[in-house]
Amino acid sequence: MIKTSVKTDDVLKHKTDCLIVLCPEKKPAGVVKAIDGLLHGAISAAYKAKRFEGKANQTCSLSVMGLMGAQHLILVGVGKTKDIKEEPLRQAAGTGVKLAEKSRFKKVALHLPEGDAGKLAKSKGGKYGDPIGAALAEGAHLALYHFDAYKHKDEDDPPSRIQEIVFLVSSKAKVPAFQKGMQSAEKLAEAVLTTRDLMTHPGNTATPGYLADAARKLARRHKFTCRVLEKKDMQQKKMGALLGVARGSHEPPKFIVMEYNGGKKNQPPVVIVGKGITFDTGGISLKPPASMDEMKFDMSGGAVTIGTLAAVASLKLPVNVVGLVPATENMPGGSAIKPGDILTASSGKTIEVLNTDAEGRLVLADALVYAQKYKPRAVIDLATLTGAVIVALGHVATAVVGSDDKLIQNLIDSGTETGERVWQLPLYEEFEKAVKGDIADLKNIAGAGVGAGTITAAAFLKNFVGDFPWAHLDIAGTAWGSEEKPYVPKGGSGVGVRLLVHYLKNL
Numbered sequence: 123m124i125k126t127s128v129k130t131d132d133v134l135k136h137k138t139d140c141l142i143v144l145c146p147e148k149k150p151a152g153v154v155k156a157i158d159g160l161l162h163g164a165i166s167a168a169y170k171a172k173r174f175e176g177k178a179n180q181t182c183s184l185s186v187m188g189l190m191g192a193q194h195l196i197l198v199g200v201g202k203t204k205d206i207k208e209e210p211l212r213q214a215a216g217t218g219v220k221l222a223e224k225s226r227f228k229k230v231a232l233h234l235p236e237g238d239a240g241k242l243a244k245s246k247g248g249k250y251g252d253p254i255g256a257a258l259a260e261g262a263h264l265a266l267y268h269f270d271a272y273k274h275k276d277e278d279d280p281p282s283r284i285q286e287i288v289f290l291v292s293s294k295a296k297v298p299a300f301q302k303g304m305q306s307a308e309k310l311a312e313a314v315l316t317t318r319d320l321m322t323h324p325g326n327t328a329t330p331g332y333l334a335d336a337a338r339k340l341a342r343r344h345k346f347t348c349r350v351l352e353k354k355d356m357q358q359k360k361m362g363a364l365l366g367v368a369r370g371s372h373e374p375p376k377f378i379v380m381e382y383n384g385g386k387k388n389q390p391p392v393v394i395v396g397k398g399i400t401f402d403t404g405g406i407s408l409k410p411p412a413s414m415d416e417m418k419f420d421m422s423g424g425a426v427t428i429g430t431l432a433a434v435a436s437l438k439l440p441v442n443v444v445g446l447v448p449a450t451e452n453m454p455g456g457s458a459i460k461p462g463d464i465l466t467a468s469s470g471k472t473i474e475v476l477n478t479d480a481e482g483r484l485v486l487a488d489a490l491v492y493a494q495k496y497k498p499r500a501v502i503d504l505a506t507l508t509g510a511v512i513v514a515l516g517h518v519a520t521a522v523v524g525s526d527d528k529l530i531q532n533l534i535d536s537g538t539e540t541g542e543r544v545w546q547l548p549l550y551e552e553f554e555k556a557v558k559g560d561i562a563d564l565k566n567i568a569g570a571g572v573g574a575g576t577i578t579a580a581a582f583l584k585n586f587v588g589d590f591p592w593a594h595l596d597i598a599g600t601a602w603g604s605e606e607k608p609y610v611p612k613g614g615s616g617v618g619v620r621l622l623v624h625y626l627k628n629l
Contacts, residue, residue, distance in 0.1 A: 123308055124266060125286045126259065128301045130294050134160060134190055138288065139227040141192035142218035144211070144234040146203045147176035153235040154197075160189045165197065177201060178210055179217045179608055183225070192231065196221055206240035209541040211257035216265030216609030219284060223266060226282040232258055233290040250437070250627070251303025252296070255289065259304040260620075262287055263311035264609040269322045309436040310623055314616040316340070317429030321602065321614030325401035325418045330376040330449035333398055333421065337378050337428050337447070344435035351377035359468055361448075361488035366465040367481045368450040370405055370458025375450035377489070378424070380431045382443045390499040391442035392629070394431075394622060395489045397482045397505035398424030398449030405452050405478030406460050419614060420482070422601035423504035424449055426618035433623050441626050444496055448485040452478070464562050467491060469586055472562040480566045482507045483582045490586040500529050500591045502625075503583065504618050506598040510575030517599045519543040520617065523580035526591035533593055536624040542617050544595070553581040 133141070133153050143154060150158045150165050158165040164184055168174040174182035180199035186192060198218040200210050215232060222230045234254060236243050242254050250256065266284055291300050320328060320336060334350045341348035353374050356365055361377070368375035378398070381391075402420040403409060409417065424447035431445040458478065459465070465473045465484065469491045473484065482505050493501050511521045520537070522544050524530050530546055537544035556568035556578050564585060568578040580594045600617045603610075610617075 123263065123312060124284060126289065126304060126308065128255070128289045128291060128297050128304060130291055130297065133233050133290055136231055136288070136290060137191045138193070138229050138231040140194040140196060140222045140225070140230045141190070142196045142198060142222060142230055142232045144200050144214045144218070144238065145176045145197050146200055146206065146238045148203065152237050153233070157190065157195065161186060175199065179213055181217060181221055183221065194225070194227065200238070203238060203240045206242060208242070208253055208257040208539065211254065212261030212541060213608035215258045215261035219262045219287065220265045223282050223284045228284060229286045230284055231288040231290050232262065234258065236292045250306040251301070252299040253303060255300035255303030256307040258289060259307035260311055261609045263308060264314060267315055267318060267611055269319065269613070271323070306437060310433050310620060313429045313433035313436065314619045316432060317425045317616040317619050318614045320425035320428065321419055321422050321616070323418070325451070328400055328418065328421065329373045330398065330400055330451070331373070333400065333424060333428070333447065333449050334376040334378050337380055340428060340432045341380060344432050346380060346382040346431055346435045348378065348380045351379065359492070360466070361468045362466040363473060363484040364448050364450065364488040366459045366463070366475070367452055367484050370453040370455035371451035372455070373400070373451050375448070378428070378445070378447040378449060380428070380445035382431055382435050384434070384438060384440050385442040389442050391444045391496050392626065393444045393446065393493040393496055393498040393501045394427050395446045395486060395493055395501065395503040396423035396425070396427030397421070397486055397507065398447040399452050399482060399485065400449060402452045402479070402481065403454055405458050405481060406454050407477045407479040408454055409479060416602065419602045420506050421449065422506050422597060422614065426504050426597070426616065426622070429616065429619045430622045433619055434626060437623070439626055441629055443626065444493070444498070446489045446493060448489040450485060452481045467586065471564060471585060472559070474559050474562040474565045476565050477567045480579070483566060483579050486583055487586045490583060494588045494590065498590050500526070500593070501587060502533070502593050502595065502622065504595045504597055506601050507579050507596045508576045508598055511596040512599040514547070514576060515545055515599055517603050517605070519545045520600045521545060521547050521576050521596040522593055523547050523549050523577055523596070524593035525549070525584065525587065526593065529591045529593050532625055532628070533595070533621065536621050536628065540620040540624050542600070542621040544621070547577050549577060549580060549584070553577045554584065557582045
């Protein structure tokens with residue numbers, strides 16, 4: 123992680139390569155007005171010319187020519203003061219540090235004037251520290267993510283990287299809570315970055331075995347338990363659906379079981395299940411070749427599950443959490459399952475496989491049955507399950523379908539707070555009927571003309587959940603993308619880790 127610290131130094135005199143000041147949508151006042159005076163009205167001129175108005179994520183870059191302690195100044199808009207919450211601050215911090223890094227600054231200072239923090243300025247900070255410190259640190263660290271594992275290192279022209287961030291606060295009394303918030307955010311951000319790394323590695327690196335080893339290493343580091351069921355263990359537990367998908371691959375499947383016990387001894391755990399298809403060709407129902415390289419991201423739900431357990435353990439949340447990752451490839455080998463084959467899940471239910479590319483719901487079926495043994499207080503599964511969710515919600519929100527309204531609403535609320543938005547889709551009886559089988563108990567895709575692909579996939583999963591509160595998160599539209607956002611890169615986003623940690627914090 124980048125070196126960070128909190129200081130109460132004078133903003134006008136603080137020595138740094140680049141000072142980043144977050145500004146609301148109003149005329150210069152307070153610290154910003156004082157800086158404007160030093161710069162002979164340069165900021166006022168920018169407002170007057172409407173080059174900068176403090177609108178969300180708008181930027182203004184100014185050379186200060188020795189008139190301040192900083193060598194350079196970047197202003198970043200946070201929108202209207204009344205609308206300032208954690209998410210606009212995350213975005214503004216991310217926008218500012220990325221611009222500073224692209225400008226080749228190595229050391230930056232970040233400041234949000236207290237009078238411009240809206241209602242958040244009155245927060246005393248709880249167990250996890252000042253929300254302003256947490257939001258700024260979270261946005262900054264997430265924005266500065268880079269994946270360079272496979273790039274040649276050019277010693278003569280190394281890439282620009284920020285090495286140090288100083289957060290400037292108004293008084294010494296604010297330092298402890300701000301620092302606490304910053305440190306909590308850094309632990310959470312580190313887990314998200316780990317998740318992004320797992321997602322971004324290619325399929326020839328991030329195999330099921332690689333995922334299992336990564337989970338073991340994180341378990342040792344953060345002191346939670348991890349065990350891995352091998353193929354023979356899955357056979358013993360009659361996980362016919364998972365093993366059916368794995369049949370076409372030379373890579374042995376792994377069933378990763380992680381347990382974190384931070385709550386009371388007899389407290390039922392929340393079980394998180396993540397789809398871990400490390401590469402999805404579609405099997406015999408082969409996918410079109412265009413963009414098939416993106417199918418390395420089909421294990422995003424599994425990566426998020428591993429990252430969430432790391433975050434929960436690192437933050438020492440007072441809850442019990444179990445993470446389950448059924449991991450395998452979906453390949454069209456000579457022994458691969460064929461359309462029309464019938465598999466038997468560990469619950470005993472039979473499944474007619476009408477499309478081998480609807481494999482995620484098959485591996486999740488056995489994992490959801492396994493989850494029942496914990497008698498959980500809630501079961502949440504995450505999966506890049508359907509292309510249909512992109513038709514419904516694009517790349518801006520995750521779909522949620524489930525059996526428990528309170529659980530679903532809590533996830534929606536956490537999505538709003540973390541900026542990882544969630545939208546509920548209905549689970550009507552007609553959708554459940556659509557996956558009933560003709561020659562088996564179930565079929566893995568609904569019949570022609572039904573539509574609602576995201577919902578019918580969830581309806582299939584419901585058959586393996588039991589009577590426990592359950593929510594299914596379809597992250598196919600949000601797990602990765604081709605557009606860079608303020609603190610989310612192109613490629614793997616790690617979406618779901620911060621959402622789930624917020625939900626678990628509020629239990």
